[in-house]
Amino acid sequence: MLASGIMDEDAGSMQRMIDCGAGAIVTKSIGIQPREGYANPTVLELEYGLLNAMGLPNPGIDEYGEEMKKLQKSAIPIIGSIYAADAAEFVALALKMEQYGAAGVELNASCPHAKRYGLEVGCDTTLLQTIVSSVKDQVHIPVFVKLSPNVVNIVEIAQAAEKGNADAIVAINTVKGMKIDLETAHPILANRTGGYSGKAIKPIGVRCVFDIAQNVNIPVIGVGGITTGEDAVEYFMAGASAVQIGSAVYYRGPDVFKHVYKELNVWMDTHGYKKIAELVGAAYQ
Amino acid sequence: MNIPTITTLLTSTTETVDVKTITFRYPGAVLPGQFFMIWIPGVDEIPMSVSEMSKKLKGVTFRNIGDATHALYHLSPGSKIGVRGPYGNGFTLTGKHLLFVGGGTGVAMLAPAVEHARKRKLKSTVVIGVKTKNELFFEDRFRRCGATVLVSTDDGSKGHKGFASDLAKEVLTKESIDAVYTCGPEPMMKTLLSACRTIPFQASLDRYMKCSIGICGQCCVGTGLRVCVDGPIFDGKTLQKVEDFGVYRRDAAGRKISF
Numbered sequence: 001m002l003a004s005g006i007m008d009e010d011a012g013s014m015q016r017m018i019d020c021g022a023g024a025i026v027t028k029s030i031g032i033q034p035r036e037g038y039a040n041p042t043v044l045e046l047e048y049g050l051l052n053a054m055g056l057p058n059p060g061i062d063e064y065g066e067e068m069k070k071l072q073k074s075a076i077p078i079i080g081s082i083y084a085a086d087a088a089e090f091v092a093l094a095l096k097m098e099q100y101g102a103a104g105v106e107l108n109a110s111c112p113h114a115k116r117y118g119l120e121v122g123c124d125t126t127l128l129q130t131i132v133s134s135v136k137d138q139v140h141i142p143v144f145v146k147l148s149p150n151v152v153n154i155v156e157i158a159q160a161a162e163k164g165n166a167d168a169i170v171a172i173n174t175v176k177g178m179k180i181d182l183e184t185a186h187p188i189l190a191n192r193t194g195g196y197s198g199k200a201i202k203p204i205g206v207r208c209v210f211d212i213a214q215n216v217n218i219p220v221i222g223v224g225g226i227t228t229g230e231d232a233v234e235y236f237m238a239g240a241s242a243v244q245i246g247s248a249v250y251y252r253g254p255d256v257f258k259h260v261y262k263e264l265n266v267w268m269d270t271h272g273y274k275k276i277a278e279l280v281g282a283a284y285q
Numbered sequence: 286m287n288i289p290t291i292t293t294l295l296t297s298t299t300e301t302v303d304v305k306t307i308t309f310r311y312p313g314a315v316l317p318g319q320f321f322m323i324w325i326p327g328v329d330e331i332p333m334s335v336s337e338m339s340k341k342l343k344g345v346t347f348r349n350i351g352d353a354t355h356a357l358y359h360l361s362p363g364s365k366i367g368v369r370g371p372y373g374n375g376f377t378l379t380g381k382h383l384l385f386v387g388g389g390t391g392v393a394m395l396a397p398a399v400e401h402a403r404k405r406k407l408k409s410t411v412v413i414g415v416k417t418k419n420e421l422f423f424e425d426r427f428r429r430c431g432a433t434v435l436v437s438t439d440d441g442s443k444g445h446k447g448f449a450s451d452l453a454k455e456v457l458t459k460e461s462i463d464a465v466y467t468c469g470p471e472p473m474m475k476t477l478l479s480a481c482r483t484i485p486f487q488a489s490l491d492r493y494m495k496c497s498i499g500i501c502g503q504c505c506v507g508t509g510l511r512v513c514v515d516g517p518i519f520d521g522k523t524l525q526k527v528e529d530f531g532v533y534r535r536d537a538a539g540r541k542i543s544f
Contacts, residue, residue: 007502007509009539016509028502028539036537039352040322040330043496045287054501059539183291184365186326250500254509 003223003246004029004081004106004146005054007254011070014078017249021257024076026244027064029083029108031117032093034060039190044179049198049225050247051177053113053191056083061096068100077103079144085116087127087134094135094143104141107131109161110148110173112195118173119148125160132164144221146170147212149204158212158220169212170221170244172205198247199225206238213239213281227251229263236279287498289324289367294360300346300422304390305358308337308344311368315343316375317398318489318518322497324367325360329353332494334394334468334517335371343368346393346422372497373517376487380463382408385432386453386477388469389415394489395468396423403430410435410456414449414469418442450476457481471544475531478521486521490530493537503539506530 001024007013008028017025037057044051058064061082071078080097082105084090094105109128111118122128128145135143145161147154149172158169174195179188187193205224213220222240226232227248235243248256273279296308311321315338323345324330331353337344349358360366376398383402387395392413402409409432415421416439427434436444437452445452450473456462457480465481467474468489478486492504492512499514506512507527510519524530533541 006500007505007511009502010505010535012507013502013505013509016505019508034538034540037495039328040495041289041324043498043501045498047286050500052496052501054495057495057503057538059535059541063540179288181289181291181326181367184326184367188288188324188367190329247500250498253499 001079001242001244002026003244004108006246006249009058011067014067014071016254017257018074018076020254021261022076023257024079024103026079026106027068027081028058029056029081029111030058030061030064030093031056031083032061032089034058034063041188041190044188045250046179049196049200050250051179051189051194051196052174053189053194055191056111056114056117061093065096065100068097068102072101079104079106081106081108081146083108083111083114083117085121087131090131091134091138094139098139098141102141104144104167105135105139106144106146106170107135108146110146112148112150112174112176113191113193119150122148122157123151125156128157129160129164132161132166136165142167144168144170146173147208148173149208150176154208155211155215158216162216162218166218168219168221169216170223171208171212172201172224175201175204197225198251199227201225202231202234206234209235209240210238210283214284226260227256229260229265229267232260232264233267233279236276237281237283239281239284241280287369289322289330289369291365291367294362294364294366295342296362297360301420303349304346304422305349306336306344306346306393307357307360308342309366309368310341311343312341313371315371317401318375318394319371319373320517321345321368321370322372323353323357324369325353325356326365326367328356330367332372332497332513334489336393336396338397346390348390369497372513374515376466376518378402378405378407378464379485380407382410382461382463384453384456384462384465385409385411386449386465386467386469387411387413388449388473389420391467391469391489392423395466396426398466399427399432400430403432409433410460410462412437412449412453412456414452414473416440449473450480453477454480457484471531478524481521487518488524489517490519491517492534503535
């Protein structure tokens with residue numbers, strides 16, 4: 001599925017990702033109010049991955065309804081990513097997404113570079129559990145919680161989400177990082193720091209999924225650096241039941257979904273696997 | 286790596302009261318119609334189409350209109366700026382007699398394309414549309430390279446009184462034009478597209494841009510067409526299917542703003 005934040009601010013972009021073979025779409029993280037995000041530069045390609053600080057730009061939940069409604073007849077699930085600072089806002093956003101026809105919601109408890117939001121919510125186990133259970137009490141669609149690797153113990157956070165009755169854990173969001181221009185001594189991102197993604201963070205994501213999946217009884221969706229079919233296999237073996245792709249849309253173009261799907265099938269055929277379920281958690285030995 | 290390269294501002298030339306052209310050292314090949322991301326450290330980074338190009342030097346032309354262009358407008362030669370690119374696809378010049386239609390500062394990015402066409406000895410007619418004659422620039426530059434230049438002003442202070450699209454329509458009826466290239470206000474370009482009918486048409490689109498490398502979705506039009514990677518030049522066939530063309534753009538938050 002398409003990871004949140006990539007080609008998903010309007011219905012047209014998401015339609016293109018659907019046409020390119022994504023199995024599900026996670027929308028841009030949407031908040032109560034419109035938000036412009038940070039000034040540029042917002043995205044850099046470094047030697048081994050992408051560094052971004054978009055700053056949660058989005059048109060706000062009311063205007064985003066138009067985009068969601070255009071995709072209501074979509075053949076694949078559209079999962080609404082939402083961000084907020086407290087339980088009441090998360091609930092309001094989740095209800096709107098449900099009303100717009102979202103197949104599920106993904107709570108952004110992990111954006112590493114927006115004050116009061118994301119990671120600031122996602123490293124407080126008590127707050128996170130309250131938020132998840134409040135949302136679960138109000139909506140009927142599945143609730144995913146996307147976690148950050150920028151915490152001391154990601155397993156504790158995942159368990160708090162599980163206690164709040166989350167339906168799945170999504171791991172991982174980007175890894176905090178920065179890039180300084182040597183000639184001017186300026187941090188290049190306008191926000192100074194950002195989140196690192198792409199191949200470079202795959203081992204971090206695989207480790208997180210491996211640890212989480214063995215300590216919770218709900219599915220884990222793997223994300224972080226998946227660029228090829230073999231990357232997906234690795235996440236499945238670590239315990240992921242599904243995977244998301246973001247940065248690889250840059251590295252391999254929008255057709256990355258078709259490529260990964262094909263590579264995954266070839267790998268499974270040559271290694272005698274018939275179902276992804278046979279791969280899930282294969283590394284626990 | 287896709288990060289700004291620091292370079293030195295070499296020249297800053299006043300074109301009109303609020304339009305300037307800056308040049309900087311930036312080696313490498315660029316196609317007319319492509320753009321750079323220009324970084325003013327501590328201020329912003331914005332997309333700008335190339336308006337001057339030689340082997341080692343490149344230049345962009347802009348109106349002093351926002352924070353970034355305001356900062357650039359007041360930078361003196363010798364200042365450091367960051368440049369990355371070129372990005373996007375560029376124009377494809379086809380045919381024997383080409384019509385270029387530029388509205389406002391849109392005319393600036395057509396200049397390398399016109400010069401390119403003239404180098405290939407292609408007959409080139411340029412229609413420049415501005416509000417009033419004081420906003421006119423690059424007229425001499427087009428004449429120098431051997432293009433026919435026609436001017437329209439909204440207030441009639443010079444040349445044809447009215448819109449550039451009306452003047453361009455006249456050219457289309459009188460002359461045998463093989464292809465039309467345009468950059469300017471989108472409603473103008475949309476009018477031009479419908480006047481072109483079967484004549485090949487290419488337009489340069491301007492959208493709020495963030496990542497510039499095709500992933501953030503900010504600049505997308507139609508069914509996920511990324512102005513930064515799939516554009517900024519789109520042909521008429523594609524634009525006919527883009528519902529936002531000439532109708533709305535999206536601001537930094539992704540809210541739709543009508544033209």
